[in-house]
Amino acid sequence: MNTDFFKKIKMENLTQEEKAEGLLNLKSFMASHPARQKTFGNNLTGWLFYSPWFTKNRMVVGSAFALVIFFAGGGVMLAANSALPGDLLYPVKIHVNEKVESATAIGQKKKAEVIVKQAITRLDEAEKLSSEHRLTEDSKKTINAVFSTQLEEGSKNIDELKKTGKEREATEIDLALKEALSKHHLILSELLEDDREDREEKTKQREENAKTRRKIRSWGGFDVETKATTTESVIEWATTTTESRVEIEATNTLDKTIKDDSDEKKPDDEKNLLDIEQVIPKIDIPHIKEI
Numbered sequence: 001m002n003t004d005f006f007k008k009i010k011m012e013n014l015t016q017e018e019k020a021e022g023l024l025n026l027k028s029f030m031a032s033h034p035a036r037q038k039t040f041g042n043n044l045t046g047w048l049f050y051s052p053w054f055t056k057n058r059m060v061v062g063s064a065f066a067l068v069i070f071f072a073g074g075g076v077m078l079a080a081n082s083a084l085p086g087d088l089l090y091p092v093k094i095h096v097n098e099k100v101e102s103a104t105a106i107g108q109k110k111k112a113e114v115i116v117k118q119a120i121t122r123l124d125e126a127e128k129l130s131s132e133h134r135l136t137e138d139s140k141k142t143i144n145a146v147f148s149t150q151l152e153e154g155s156k157n158i159d160e161l162k163k164t165g166k167e168r169e170a171t172e173i174d175l176a177l178k179e180a181l182s183k184h185h186l187i188l189s190e191l192l193e194d195d196r197e198d199r200e201e202k203t204k205q206r207e208e209n210a211k212t213r214r215k216i217r218s219w220g221g222f223d224v225e226t227k228a229t230t231t232e233s234v235i236e237w238a239t240t241t242t243e244s245r246v247e248i249e250a251t252n253t254l255d256k257t258i259k260d261d262s263d264e265k266k267p268d269d270e271k272n273l274l275d276i277e278q279v280i281p282k283i284d285i286p287h288i289k290e291i
Helices: 004-011 016-032 040-050 052-056 058-080 090-103 108-131 137-163 167-183 185-191 193-220 231-240 250-255 267-282
Strands: none
Touching: 058 090, 090 108, 108 137, 108 167, 108 185, 137 167, 137 185, 167 185, 185 193
16 A cells, blocks of 8 residues: 555645634634524424334324324314204304215215205204204294205205106105105294294285275275285274264274175164265275385
8 A cells, every 4th residue: 555645645734824714614604504402392303204213104193193183173073063053063063064064975966865964954953952942933043044955955956866867866865855854744844833924924914905905995986006004004094084083993894794785784784884985985095005
């Protein structure tokens, strides 16, 4: 081996200027790159992501993180599944859980099954509240609103199945829905009771108004084009537009039909009718605009 080369290297030294310049460069680098203090978390992260164990078991670590996220946020979603109208988590149930369930349903049949199942769930909730004596007017309105929307959407999905030639699947879902509605017919009647009463009240009011118009026409032989809001308003209008007020009993005026057969009228009745006929034709009846 040639030892002269190493002997020459040992004899070579840096000058004072070179040493000073090197030290200055070293200090400048240290000033621009200060040392960072490592914490326990940094050490743990560094060990976790760069250790041989992590590189070989990434699937296990990823699953562990997924479980943590699920129980942190998914736990609320799981708890919301048993919520009822009026509970704190009920909006999460219908606006998050069920929306996710519908969105992840694959295929037209599955979507129809999911939305019909959700509609039937509304009836189960109503029965649960009713058994606990918690079925209030507010909860009825909430259930009715969601139920009607889901029922309509379910019907559309069933129709779509029929249009695509899947009559058998559509029939199965349709029968399941009808069976559920029949099973829950009592609670369904209770939910729709208010709507039916409103319709009956409006129908009764229309019949009463029609009867009032017919009665006024029979009094004076004229045609009254009006849709009165109440019977009392018609009676008040008819009695206050005369110069001399005519006392007419509302119950007898509306509920009894004036018979034309004069043989069956009593003398007092004939006198009362004559008094009314003398006054009513003189009333100048304005045309009341329809409401």
